[in-house]
Amino acid sequence: MEGTFFMVLAACALVPAWLAVRGANLIHAALWLGASLLATAAVYAMLGASFLAGVQVLVYVGGVITLMIFGVMMTRRHEGLVALAESRHQGRAAAIAVTLFAVIAQAINATDGLDAPLSAPVSANGSALGRALVVDHVLAFEALSLLLLAAIVGAVVIARRRDPPDAREAEVPS
Amino acid sequence: MTAHLLSIIVAAPALAALVVLLLPSSARLAIRVASLAGALVSLAGSVVALASYDRHAGGLQRVEDVALVPSMGIHLRLALDGWGGPLLLLTGIIIVAGVAASWTLASRDKEYFVLLLVLVAGVFGVFVSQDLMVFFLFYEVAVLPMYLLIGIWGASHAVPAKGPFARAWRVFSVGDKQYAAMKLTLMLLVGSAAILVAIFAMYIGAGARSFDLADLAAAHFDRRMQLWAFPLVWLGFGTLAGVFPFHTWSPDGHASAPTAVSMLHAGVLMKLGAFGVMRIGMVLLPEGATAWMPVVGGVAALNVLYGAFCAMSQSDLKYIIAYSSVSHMGVVMLGAATLTPEGWNGAVFQMVAHGIMTGLFFSLVGLVYERAHTRSVPLMGGFAHVMPGVAAFFTLACLSSLGLPGTAGFVSEFLVFLGAWHSGHYAWAIPGVVGAFITAIYVLRGTRAIFWGPGPSERFHALTDARGTEWVAPIMLGVCLVLFGLWPRVILDSIDTGTTAWLARLLAVGGNAL
Amino acid sequence: MTLAGCLTLAAALFSLGVYGLLTRRQAVAVLVSVELMANAANLCFVAFSRFRGDVTGQALAVFALALTVAEVAVGLALVILLYRAHGDTRVDLASEMKQ
């Protein structure tokens, strides 16, 4: 029962992922990514990481995908929503992707003890995770918060429209 | 105070550099005074260090030891040995003369003096380090500022080449200061890389987790390791000492460098190379040294003759002096290769003698160039009439260069030839002596062409003799040249102390391996 | 449901991401592919966390998530910049360093 459910979820993750990387329409691709991420969130939940599943839905599907769609909309005119000339190196890319998958799958196959059913979830609630985050790994946590701040400021700085003289300069073809 | 004399000697130029860095670049006099003060402190310290070195006791004196990286056994270990004193003195003399010779520098003088002082702090450090890693670090500190000093303050195409050499100027951009700086730095860095490999081989081979030179000298290295490590040290340091065929950075580098930089580079830095070969290569790798000595000596003899012949063919004054340096550094390596007390004393003495002599040469060439705006010998003539003082000192330098008794050059060359003959290597002594004769030909030919003869021609009528601070370098260096020539024991006693100790051990260990 | 299954799923997602990364030219599409790959890595973390009975994997996944967000934020800013400079968001346009 559980195995079947996992299979279904896996299919729900993989098919949208395929559409996301192949889709010609960027908006659609972003939305398909969101679908794939949702399915993954469900897998998280199955694995007992319900907190993480929640975060995944909120941050990724709610935040990142939205950001992406905004990004697409801000940078493309309507008729340009369709990505052009996306067919480069199809064969080569496919070969690499397949080889990579084959190699990893082979590694998984070759490793013993991975086929046993997984044990009970670590913790039902988020308290253990919370302790891990802000007690055990507090330094990483703080560093990460700093990084986030830096990234946000950096993003603002990068994307900010320049002052008129600079902007004029930027218009001049180099 | 005197307990930390060596630290003071090394740190004084560095501190002066710091002070100069903090001064505004408009305070030109203050910059010079601070630089000169740093140099003078080092010089005074060197004099005290040499004078107070106990020649009878010998060994390491004034030891200072601070652990830098205890886990790897790296110590900032400074101590004075028999060779250190004279070489410190040489460095002190040259830097004071060099600062004086740079007094009239016009552009970016603050940065220039900072680099010059940093460089010289590195040189002082090398001569007193007793830790191989620190030795190497100081060595790099001494070598790297050269790139900027030549690349920024150098001169390009001072004398456009004619005849067959014009092609080299065009194709390789020889004569360009960037070319010279780049070539010099790259060649020396390749040498450093080779040295570093050998240093690690020694560190691991000794197995004592120590870079202390005494520990490494006491360790017994595998003979096979010594056989490949010694050439690395020889050619690595030898590149800086102008060992054939890795000498070609030297003429181009010295020709493009500003006056004081040429003085320091030919006068002191090339000695670092020779010092490294002897102090690191030969002392630490005795079996490798004895096995490779025929090659080292043969190449050195070649150096002497080859440099002299090349110098004879040059028409650019700085190239003449630079090639003569190649020739004279060959004498140093020749002395080292003899593995005799005479030869080693001569080699170290030649480091000092040549340092002073070539410093004198370059300072005078700088004076001439500043006035005549040319370095092309064929254009000159009759300068003795308008600059008698410069002519007199130039002649003195020439005489030392050709090994005239009564100048320092004689003492060293004679000792080296004596060592070569004594060790039975006639094939080294003969090219050496002939090289000294060839030197007589080209230096006196140069002197005659520049200073003698009718003239000077119209365009040089306004030339003047040296003035004011310009006299400092020639007088100081000239007096030392004669003093060391007349009474060599001022420094030879101390040199001999170092030689005796190291050579005895080298022959005891390396001799068995023969 | 086994660890092997989870890992295989992650590998498949990752490979799809690689495929997208190699074929896509639009900057946003590239970001989409990168997100897929990051997501695959996160899945591994969580799966191993469950497998080892240790919550550290989940903590790492949280950190990775946060990192991803930062990355997307900066990435999108770059996309906007690219668009301003070239009027398009094809990454192969950003080849000034070639000269």
Add this chain to the structure above:
Amino acid sequence: MSPASSFALVAVLAPALAALVLAALPALRRQGTPAAMLCIAGSLGAFGAALAALSRLAHTHTPETWSRPWLQAAGLSLADVGVRVDGTSAPMLVVVTLVALCVQVFSLGYMHGESREAFGRYFAYHALFLFSMNVLVVSPNLLQLFAGWELVGVTSYLLIGFYYRKPEAAHAAVKAFWVTRFADMGLLFGLLALFTASGSFGWEAQLSPAVATFVTLMLFLAVVGKSAQFPLHIWLPNAMEGPTPVSALLHAATMVAAGVFLVVRAAPLFAQSETTRAVMLVTGSVTALFAACLALVQTDIKKVLAYSTCSQLGYMVAALGAGSVFGGFFHLTTHAFFKALLFLAAGSVIHAVHSNEIGKMGGLARRMPLTGGAFIIGALALAGVPGLAGFFSKDLVLEAVEGKLGSLPWIALLATAFLTAFYMGRVVFVAFFGAPANDHAAHAKEHGWSMRGPLVLLATLSVVVGYFGGDLAHLGGHAYHFHFTGGAALASGLGLAGIGLAYAVYGRGPREAPAIIATVDRIAQSRAVNRFYEFGFRRVTLVAADALAWIDRYVVDGLINMTGYVTLALGSRARKIQTGEAPDYVLAVMLGVVAMAAWVVVQ
């Protein structure tokens, strides 16, 4: 420190002090006359000290040495510096300081026309020369002798090049230095071999025959250069470009005699090699005859005297080669006085006539009786007229050479004696008798006492010094007693015959040179020996230098540059990998990841 050696030390240091002061105080030097006075005071002090040392030695008859370690290795002294007073060095010291003093006083008048700066410089060089020469003379070992040897070489270079703005003088100075320096390599090799064999630079070492021959041959090479023996004599005639008093001092009386002095000094070494002595005998007699022939045809009075010096040095070398150490030394001593006299008298004439050419003189004996008299005394002494200094020493030389090597050297030297008398007679008759050739010669007059005094002193010595031969021999521990033999009669007869022939040819005014002399002249004009060296320098040495410089620039440096170019070329190839397009980098990364993962799996 014993009195004699302290005196000798004073003799060395007095001129050194003068030289030092003149070097350190350019302002004083540029004053001119004060500098000259200082220099002369130094020489006077040196002369006094030398006399004192000599008299002290004559009193005690024990050689004295004082020395201090100078060079060392492995804690042992290699060589000392110091002074040694013995029967060789003390008389030589007196000769050197006395001639130098005379020459310096003479120069006061002769160089009067120079600028004050040049005047001071001239005397500074003189002080330096005297110091160097004294270092050489009193040296207790061959290394110090070598040091003095080289130093006098340098002073010679400076003094020949005194008129440095004259290209000929500049050329002559470097030529002299190069030639002697070339020969000095021999001395250096000799010292190296000597030290290696005996462990010291002393001249009393016992060497194996082969080493002794090598060492002495090498030392003799240096002698050939310094004493202007054939074939290295070429620099001496050019050296006449220097001021005439300089020629008198360096290129006649003292410096060129240093070569002979070296052989006298190192006589114990030379005694050990038959081969070297034979070489010396041949070289000496060839030089004597060859230079005398060349002297026949010179028209420049100084060049006549220069070749004459060569020739007389050949005499000394031949004597030494024949084994007569004292013969060589005695001739050196007498020659120093009469040759200095000849040169100074010639200088006096040149100063009056403003020309070196004997053809532009004539009748000077009447206009300048003292100078003329002095020159004639010198010429007679040189010609070996009985009773004058040259007679005794020349006779001793001939006696020593007689019968050696099938008597060929003896015959050569006798012929030289004849030629010497002839060419000196030629100069005397052409320059001092007959009618004045031009206004200068007609109105020539004697100079002041500074120039006449030294002439008188030297002329006196040229007459009397020959009679001190016994004392000189006694000081040096040699046996010498003059007795008039058939050989002496033959030599002096040849000398007189030479003078007579000269009178017959030149006595009644200038006339066409005899055919044989014209032939010699043509041979001399070809400058064959000089051209040989010039070929060696221009076509061999300079070409080799240019070739090596080319190789250095294009082959050795070319390899270095090629390394640079290869690196750059590889770099620009490798740069093509860097497309600057992000997907390509991703591709590379992915390939790497796959490869690594595959590697791990395969492992």
